[in-house]
Amino acid sequence: DAGVIQSPRHEVTEMGQEVTLRCKPISGHDYLFWYRQTMMRGLELLIYFNNNVPIDDSGMPEDRFSAKMPNASFSTLKIQPSEPRDSAVYFCASSLGGPWGKNIQYFGAGTRLSVL
Amino acid sequence: EDQVTQSPEALRLQEGESSSLNCSYTVSGLRGLFWYRQDPGKGPEFLFTLYSAGEEKEKERLKATLTKKESFLHITAPKPEDSATYLCAVQARNNDMRFGAGTRLTVKP
Numbered sequence: 001d002a003g004v005i006q007s008p009r010h011e012v013t014e015m016g017q018e019v020t021l022r023c024k025p026i027s028g029h030d031y032l033f034w035y036r037q038t039m040m041r042g043l044e045l046l047i048y049f050n051n052n053v054p055i056d057d058s059g060m061p062e063d064r065f066s067a068k069m070p071n072a073s074f075s076t077l078k079i080q081p082s083e084p085r086d087s088a089v090y091f092c093a094s095s096l097g098g099p100w101g102k103n104i105q106y107f108g109a110g111t112r113l114s115v116l
Numbered sequence: 117e118d119q120v121t122q123s124p125e126a127l128r129l130q131e132g133e134s135s136s137l138n139c140s141y142t143v144s145g146l147r148g149l150f151w152y153r154q155d156p157g158k159g160p161e162f163l164f165t166l167y168s169a170g171e172e173k174e175k176e177r178l179k180a181t182l183t184k185k186e187s188f189l190h191i192t193a194p195k196p197e198d199s200a201t202y203l204c205a206v207q208a209r210n211n212d213m214r215f216g217a218g219t220r221l222t223v224k225p
Contacts, residue, residue, distance in 0.1 A: 004159070043160070043203065043215040056211070091159050098211075107159025 004108035006092050012114045018080040021111045025094030034067055034077050035091040082115045118143045120206050122216035129194055129223050137189040137202055137219045145209030149187050151180050152203040160203055194223045
């Protein structure tokens with residue numbers, strides 16, 4: 001398997017624009033996670049899905065952020081409108097089984113977002 | 117509030133010079149403590165999960181230990197390829213996950 005695939009790898013946009021980040025999890029994995037990493041706050045869990053259903057979105061910073069998983073092989077994280085403080089590296093991860101310890105999360109390479 | 121503190125922020129070692137990284141935590145009911153390795157421009161890569169005080173796990177030159185308040189990642193005779201940022205994360209009983217800021221390790225040949 002190619003692992004978790006994220007696109008684009010880099011995104012530069014202007015404040016107020018809509019941004020869509022994409023993720024393809026490892027085939028057969030039933031959990032998908034979206035994280036954000038910044039120097040100030042480190043790695044933070046934004047939302048996770050189980051069998052395409054959002055389970056916990058308590059980490060989503062505000063209503064400008066939304067995530068969907070229309071099928072088992074694709075998820076999107078959308079920011080509308082984007083703001084400079086959204087600049088960060090966004091990671092997608094997937095696992096087989098729940099978000100707890102026995103089930104290893106495999107991370108994608110991330111999308112580096114810069115909002116000017 | 118659950119907290120995870122890693123120290124030091126950065127560590128420079130000579131090849132072969134053993135050392136330890138620290139992860140101190142406060143959490144309401146520990147479900148698991150995780151160690152990840154992150155290389156520049158890549159996502160975190162899973163290393164270990166520890167579940168209870170006294171537990172130890174090893175992988176090549178790395179050994180992770182756990183007490184009720186902290187975890188150590190011991191690196192024995194490190195090599196330049198061990199250079200990376202090492203992240204610690206704790207999972208509370210309610211499944212909330214919190215990551216530390218990481219320790220950036222540089223091993224000089």
